[in-house]
Amino acid sequence: MANYFNTLPLREKLNQLGVCEFMDNAEFADGVNALKGKKIVVVGCGAQGLNQGLNLRDSGLDVSYTLRKEAIESKRDSWKNATENNFKVGTYEELIPSADVVVNLTPDKQHTAVVNAIMPLMKQGSTLLYSHGFNIVEEGMQIRKDITVIMVAPKCPGSEVRAEYVRGFGVPTLIAVHPENDPEGKGLAQAKAYCVGTGGHRAGVLKSSFVAEVKSDLMGEQTILCGLLQTGSILSFDKMIEKGIDAGYASKLVQYGVEVITEALKHGGVSGMMDRLSNVAKVKAFEVSEELKDIMRPLFQKHQDDIMSGEFSRIMMEDWANGDKNLLAWRAETGETAFEKTPAGDVKIGEQEYFDNYLLMVAFVRAGVELAFETMVEAGIKPESAYYESLHETPLIANTIARKKLFEMNRVISDTAEYGCYLFDQACKPLLADFMKKVNTDLVGKNFNEGKDGSVDNRRLVEINEILRSHQVEVVGVKLRKAMTAMKAIKTA
Amino acid sequence: MSQPVVHIQNLNLQYQQSLVLQDLNWTILSGENWLLDGESGNGKTSLAKVIAGLLAASGNIKINFNDTNKLTAKVLLVESWYQFKNLEGVANFYYQQRYTSQQAKETLTVKAELAYYAKENHLSIDDVEPILEIFNFSSLQNSQLIELSSGEHKKLQLVKALWLKPQVLILDQPYTGLDFKSRKSLNLLLDEAASAGVTLILISNDDDLPSSINRFATIVNKKLVTVNTKIDLQQFIPQRENKTIPTFLRTSPVYSSQQIAKMENIQISYGDKKVLKNVSWEVKAGEKWLLQGHNGSGKSTLLSLINGDHPQSYANTLYLFGNKRGSGESIWDIKQHIGLISPEFHWYFDASATVWESVASGLYDSVGLFRQLPYSKSILVDELVEYFGLTEEKNRLLNTLPLGAQRLVLLARTIIKNPELLILDEPCQGLDKQQTQHFNQLVDELCSNGMTLIYVGHFESQLPNCLEKKIVLDNGEVILIEKIDKESKKHKASDALSFALSI
Incomplete structure (x- = not known):
C-alpha cells in the first residue's frame, strides 16, 4: 500500500490539508436522524469503544459490538465490558454483514488487519467510520468503492467522552469525510449524526479532512x-x-x-x-x-x-x-x-x-x-x-x-x-x-x-x-x- | 478539677468577606457529650472543622488529650460529606458511573480501603470485624467504593471512626442516609464509645439520640448558646414565613401518557452480584409513592432505571412514559419528564456552577448550564430562586455555600420544569426541621395539582402528607406494595419497615 497523501498532486494535497471549518450549531439541527434505525456495529470495546457506544445507545441508536472470536471465547475484558452493559456481542461473521455503519475503534497498529478482515463482510453501500486517519492516509488503505468512509474523532479520552455526555455536555470533536469514498454523498450527514450521538455537537465541532x-x-x-x-x-x-x-x-x-x-x-x-x-x-x-x-x-x-x-x-x-x-x-x-x-x-x-x-x-x-x-x-x-x-x-x-x-x-x-x-x-x-x-x-x-x-x-x-x-x-x-x-x-x- | 477536654476562647472565624463565628467560647469537660443543633447554616459545621484542625481561625483553641488514656490522642471529625478517590488520586466521578460495568477498575475495594486505613492509623483488622457485622457491612468487603450507595458510604465513614476510637469524636449529621436499624446501631455504638471515654460532639437535628448525650448547645448570632434540654433548642430556630408558591408551579403538569413507569420482572446484576431481582412495579400518572428499604436494598438502582441512567435497562422489560425502553428514545427524551434529586446526585453535581445556573440547568436536565436561557424562562428561574430565599446568593458558586443551602438550590432545580414526575430520594438531607417541613408542604401542594411523586425517606416523621402508596424493597426484591392508611400513616409505616428489616 502506498502513502495516500504522497499519491496526490500538490494542488490536491493543499486542498485536503486546508479543509477546516468550525461548524455552526444549526448544522446539527437534524440530531441523530441520519443514523436512526441503522445498525451500528463497533469493532473493539476498550475505553473509546465502550464509552462512545454507551453514548450512542443513550441517544436512541442501535449499537452492538463485534470482537475477534478469541476475545469472545476467552471472555476478555472487551467482551465483559460489552456484555455486562447489556450490549449484543458477536463475531465479525455474525454482525458485520448486517451492519449499516461499522465503527473501527481498534488501535492504529491493528487497523490494516482489522479492515482487511471486515471489508469483505461489509454490505453494499455501508459506512466505515474511523476516529483517526492514520490507516487511510499514511498506510494508504484502499476501501471498496461502494463503502462510505468517515471520521469522527472526539478530542478527549473515552472516560471523558462519557462523563461529559451524561452531564448534558460533550467533548470537542473533529469530523471528516474521505473524498475517495463518498459514493452516495451521505458521509457528512452521517458523521454529524454520529457526533450528535456522542454529544460532541454541544462542545464545538471542527470539519476537517483525513489528511x-x-x-x-x-x-x-x-x-x-x-x-x-x-x-x-x-x-x-x-x-x-x-x-x-x-x-x-x-x-x-x-x-x-x-x-x-x-x-x-x-x-x-x-x-x-x-x-x-x-x-x-x-x-x-x-x-x-x-x-x-x-x-x-x-x-x-x-x-x-x-x-x-x-x-x-x-x-x-x-x-x-x-x-x-x-x-x-x-x-x-x-x-x-x-x-x-x-x-x-x-x-x-x-x-x-x-x-x-x-x-x-x-x-x-x-x-x-x-x-x-x-x-x-x-x-x-x-x-x-x-x-x-x-x-x-x-x-x-x-x-x-x-x-x-x-x-x-x-x-x-x-x-x-x-x-x-x-x-x-x-x-x-x-x-x-x-x-x-x-x-x-x-x-x-x-x-x-x-x-x-x-x-x-x-x-x-x-x-x-x-x-x-x-x-x-x-x-x-x-x-x-x-x-x-x-x-x-x-x-x- | 481536671483540665477541660476542649477549651475555646474568643474564637473568630471569617469566610470570604463575612464573619461566621465571633468571640465564641466553649468549654467541654471530661464526661460531657454534646449535641450541637440549630438553624441550617448557623456555623455548626465550620466550628466542627475548627476544633478538628481542618479550618484555621483566630483565638485560643486548646485540646487537652489524656496521656493515660488508651484511646487515640486525636480529634476526629466525621464530615457530613463523604469523599473517596480513584486509584489515581482523583475524585472526579459522575453520577451514573456506578451503574456502568467497566473492567478497568477505578477505585479500591472496601477491603483494600480498610486495610489502607488500618496501616495508616496502626489499627488491627480484627477490631473492625464486629463493627462491620453490626452495620451489615461484611458482605460488601469486595465491592468497589464506586459501587456503594450513599448510605453505605456513610456507614463506611462511621465504621472507620468507631474503629479508630479518637479521644474526641465529632459527628456532623451522622444519621444522614442511614436506615432505621443502622441509626439504632449507631446510637448503641456511640454510647459504648462514650462509656469507654470518647468525648462526643454530635451535630444533628434528629429526635432519636444516643443516651450518653448530656449537654446541649446551638449557635446564635455567631456565638455558642447552651441550654438544658434538647427541646429548649427549638426556640432558636427563627420562624420563616411560608411564602405562596410561584404561579407557574400551580398549573397541572401535562401528561404525555397515563403510564409513567411499568417494570416487568426486572433483573439487574453486576457480575455475580444481583442488585434487583424480579422487580415488577407500575406507577400511573398522578400517583404518590413512598419507596422504602434498608441501605443497599436497591432503591437508587430502581430509580436510576426510571431516570434513564442505567445501562442494563436496555435488556429489561421497562416502559417509561408510554414507550418501551430501548425503542429509539434518548435519555434526554426521558429526563425531560422528570425532576430528580438524590444524595448521589448532589454529591456528583458540578459545584463550580453558580446558584442561578444550577437552578436553570434543571430546565435542560444538565449538570451545569450550557445554553442561553430565553427571557421567558429566566424570569421563572428568578422567581423560584426568590421563593427559596436564595436571591442574595444567586451569583455565588455552589461550593461556597453550606450543604443545607446547596440542597435548597438543587431542590429548586428539581421542580423548575414543573415536571410530570418528581423523584425525591431523601430530599431533605442537610435541612433543618423547619426547612424540611416547608419543603414537604411544597411537595404536598405540587402534588395536589396532579404531579406524580416517588419519595424515598428513612425518617418517618419527615414525610409529606400526600403519599398514598408504598413499595418496600429488601435485598433487591419487592416485599411489600400497599396503600398507605392516611389515618395512622406514620405509625404504620415505621412498623412495617421495622418488620421488614427484622426478617
Whole structure:
C-alpha cells in the first residue's frame, strides 16, 4: 500500500490539508436522524469503544459490538465490558454483514488487519467510520468503492467522552469525510449524526479532512503535547536535584505543576497563562521562551517535514515490523528516569506557587504551543486545526502526567503518539544542553519573585503583552474557546 | 478539677468577606457529650472543622488529650460529606458511573480501603470485624467504593471512626442516609464509645439520640448558646414565613401518557452480584409513592432505571412514559419528564456552577448550564430562586455555600420544569426541621395539582402528607406494595419497615 497523501498532486494535497471549518450549531439541527434505525456495529470495546457506544445507545441508536472470536471465547475484558452493559456481542461473521455503519475503534497498529478482515463482510453501500486517519492516509488503505468512509474523532479520552455526555455536555470533536469514498454523498450527514450521538455537537465541532487530521495530530502529539512535556519535565526535575532542591518537592512540583499551569492555558490561552505570573516574572518567562523558540524551531520543522513526507510513518512502521524494538527500549528508559522513580513528597504546594516556582515550565509551554502552531500553519494546516492539536490538547495530556507521571501519559496516548514523543525527546535533550546549563533555581524550584522589588519597564511590558495577545493562536483561540466555555475545571492536588 | 477536654476562647472565624463565628467560647469537660443543633447554616459545621484542625481561625483553641488514656490522642471529625478517590488520586466521578460495568477498575475495594486505613492509623483488622457485622457491612468487603450507595458510604465513614476510637469524636449529621436499624446501631455504638471515654460532639437535628448525650448547645448570632434540654433548642430556630408558591408551579403538569413507569420482572446484576431481582412495579400518572428499604436494598438502582441512567435497562422489560425502553428514545427524551434529586446526585453535581445556573440547568436536565436561557424562562428561574430565599446568593458558586443551602438550590432545580414526575430520594438531607417541613408542604401542594411523586425517606416523621402508596424493597426484591392508611400513616409505616428489616 502506498502513502495516500504522497499519491496526490500538490494542488490536491493543499486542498485536503486546508479543509477546516468550525461548524455552526444549526448544522446539527437534524440530531441523530441520519443514523436512526441503522445498525451500528463497533469493532473493539476498550475505553473509546465502550464509552462512545454507551453514548450512542443513550441517544436512541442501535449499537452492538463485534470482537475477534478469541476475545469472545476467552471472555476478555472487551467482551465483559460489552456484555455486562447489556450490549449484543458477536463475531465479525455474525454482525458485520448486517451492519449499516461499522465503527473501527481498534488501535492504529491493528487497523490494516482489522479492515482487511471486515471489508469483505461489509454490505453494499455501508459506512466505515474511523476516529483517526492514520490507516487511510499514511498506510494508504484502499476501501471498496461502494463503502462510505468517515471520521469522527472526539478530542478527549473515552472516560471523558462519557462523563461529559451524561452531564448534558460533550467533548470537542473533529469530523471528516474521505473524498475517495463518498459514493452516495451521505458521509457528512452521517458523521454529524454520529457526533450528535456522542454529544460532541454541544462542545464545538471542527470539519476537517483525513489528511488534515493525521498531519496535524501527529505533529501536535510528537512536539508540544507529549514530546516537549516529557523533555521539559525531566530536565526541570534533574535541574532541581542538581541544585539541591528537596527531591519530594521537586517531584511534586513537576508532576502537578504542568497540570495547574496548563489549566490557565485552557481557560485563557497563552496570554491567560502568562498573566498568572507577576510582571517581572512574565518579562523573564517571555525572554526565556523566545530563546527556547529559537533553539527548538529547527527540530519542530524537522518533525513537521518528516510527517508531511511520510518519513515518520515509514520508520515507525519499520519498528512495528521489528517487534517495536525502539518503542519498547525507549519506554523502559523513561520508566527508569529519576523523576519517574521519585514519589511526590507530602508537601502542600499552593496553586499560585506552581506558577511562581515553575516559571521554566510556563516558558516551555508558551514556546512549545506557539512553535507547534506556527510550524503547522506554515506547512499549510489551517489555524483552527492547528489550535486543536496544540493548545487545546495540552491540558488534557498534562492531566495524565498529574495522575501518574510520564509513564501514565505514555500509557494513555496511542503507540503512535508515544513513538513520536520519544523521537522528539531523544533529539530535544541534547539540543537544550547548553541552555539548561544557564538555568538556576529562580526559574525552577524557587519563587522567581523572591528578593526582587517587582518593578518593570512599562513600555517593555506593554510590548510583551501586545506580542502575546496578537499571536494567531490567541486570536483563533478566543473564538474557539467560546464554544467550550463549560469545560470542567480540574481540582488541584 | 481536671483540665477541660476542649477549651475555646474568643474564637473568630471569617469566610470570604463575612464573619461566621465571633468571640465564641466553649468549654467541654471530661464526661460531657454534646449535641450541637440549630438553624441550617448557623456555623455548626465550620466550628466542627475548627476544633478538628481542618479550618484555621483566630483565638485560643486548646485540646487537652489524656496521656493515660488508651484511646487515640486525636480529634476526629466525621464530615457530613463523604469523599473517596480513584486509584489515581482523583475524585472526579459522575453520577451514573456506578451503574456502568467497566473492567478497568477505578477505585479500591472496601477491603483494600480498610486495610489502607488500618496501616495508616496502626489499627488491627480484627477490631473492625464486629463493627462491620453490626452495620451489615461484611458482605460488601469486595465491592468497589464506586459501587456503594450513599448510605453505605456513610456507614463506611462511621465504621472507620468507631474503629479508630479518637479521644474526641465529632459527628456532623451522622444519621444522614442511614436506615432505621443502622441509626439504632449507631446510637448503641456511640454510647459504648462514650462509656469507654470518647468525648462526643454530635451535630444533628434528629429526635432519636444516643443516651450518653448530656449537654446541649446551638449557635446564635455567631456565638455558642447552651441550654438544658434538647427541646429548649427549638426556640432558636427563627420562624420563616411560608411564602405562596410561584404561579407557574400551580398549573397541572401535562401528561404525555397515563403510564409513567411499568417494570416487568426486572433483573439487574453486576457480575455475580444481583442488585434487583424480579422487580415488577407500575406507577400511573398522578400517583404518590413512598419507596422504602434498608441501605443497599436497591432503591437508587430502581430509580436510576426510571431516570434513564442505567445501562442494563436496555435488556429489561421497562416502559417509561408510554414507550418501551430501548425503542429509539434518548435519555434526554426521558429526563425531560422528570425532576430528580438524590444524595448521589448532589454529591456528583458540578459545584463550580453558580446558584442561578444550577437552578436553570434543571430546565435542560444538565449538570451545569450550557445554553442561553430565553427571557421567558429566566424570569421563572428568578422567581423560584426568590421563593427559596436564595436571591442574595444567586451569583455565588455552589461550593461556597453550606450543604443545607446547596440542597435548597438543587431542590429548586428539581421542580423548575414543573415536571410530570418528581423523584425525591431523601430530599431533605442537610435541612433543618423547619426547612424540611416547608419543603414537604411544597411537595404536598405540587402534588395536589396532579404531579406524580416517588419519595424515598428513612425518617418517618419527615414525610409529606400526600403519599398514598408504598413499595418496600429488601435485598433487591419487592416485599411489600400497599396503600398507605392516611389515618395512622406514620405509625404504620415505621412498623412495617421495622418488620421488614427484622426478617
